[in-house]
Amino acid sequence: MAVTFDLFGTLVDVEYPTDPAEVVARELESRDVAVPDDWHVAYGERHADAPEGAEVPLPAHVAAALDSRGVAAPDNVVRHAVVAAFDPDVTRREDALEAVRAAAEGGPVGICSNCAVPELVPRTLIRAGLRGEFDAVTTSVGCGWRKPHPKAFEAAAEALGVVPSALVHVGDDPATDGGIVDVGGRFLDVTEIPLDAIGGELEAEP
Template sequence: MAVSFDLFGTLVAADRSDAPWDAVAERLDARGVTVPDDWEAAYRSSHREYDRGREAPLDEHVRLALASRGVEVGETTAREAVLAAFDVPVTVRDGAREALAAAHDRGPVAVCSNCSVPGLVERTLDRADLSPEAALAPDTVVASVDCGWRKPFEPIFAATADALGVPLSALVHVGDDARTDGGAGRVGAASILLEDVPLPTVAVRLREGTLC
């Protein structure tokens, strides 16, 4: 058995801005980018069609939104600004470390996260002291922005299982969102939702071998 954990809302809690366009605008301005007066409208508009289930990288969206107003910005600048806008302090949720430790005792462990900001999952794990150097760090990280697919679609779960070296049927995914994380149970893996099994109980059941 291999276990994957959702990140945001499951292992960690983070305070997110109610106006992300403002957070991005501030970081763009700090990098010398002229932000258009109607930036909120540009940010909240769609500028490219994506296939259903495909991830829309936020740095790409920001570049397209700026270009729609005649402002050109380089890929590196957009990526750095977007990461800075969303790289905020996080709190490790109660039971997260115990659940990770118990999962490591059972087999390989992954973080499988929907995240449209390149580098944010890794930065968040670092903030939570769960980076590769930490004892409880996951063996692998699968972020939708890198995988190209979002939960609940099968490819991201299949990529997670593949990265852990197990068939999809041997993957148990733990998360807080029935719509996205619950998708694991609909594509051949198993899903454990925190509303049914809180993280401290996940840890206990992993140690007992009774999680699923």
């Protein structure tokens, strides 16, 4: 058995920008990128013909939104702007570290997180005091697929050296995290099972 944890909303709380397009625009402008007048419209449009469930990295989306309005910007500038725009305050949830360490007593432990922003997950783990606690970290921006797509869980299982059916996934959203059951694994919902009870639930795993 291996265990993966969702990150945002499960192990940590973060404050997201209330207007992401505006925050990204400010970071672009601070790097001398000419943001179009209808930026909010461009930001909200779909620019990539990606398969259902595939993750489009946010820097790629932002670059495509700019390009759709005739604005060219170097990829590294766009990436730095996006990373800076999503640089939140992080609060580790009570009993999160204890839950991760309890899970580690039974086998490999990883992160399986939906996140379109490069660098955000490792930065969050550092700020939450969780760096070094996981055998593998799988993100949608890294593997290319968002939960609940089976390929997201398959990537997480492969990173931990197990088959997907041997995976227990701990998360807070049945609509996304609950997708683990479609590949034969088990879902533990922290909205029903508190983090301080996760260890006991895992010990009861048949």
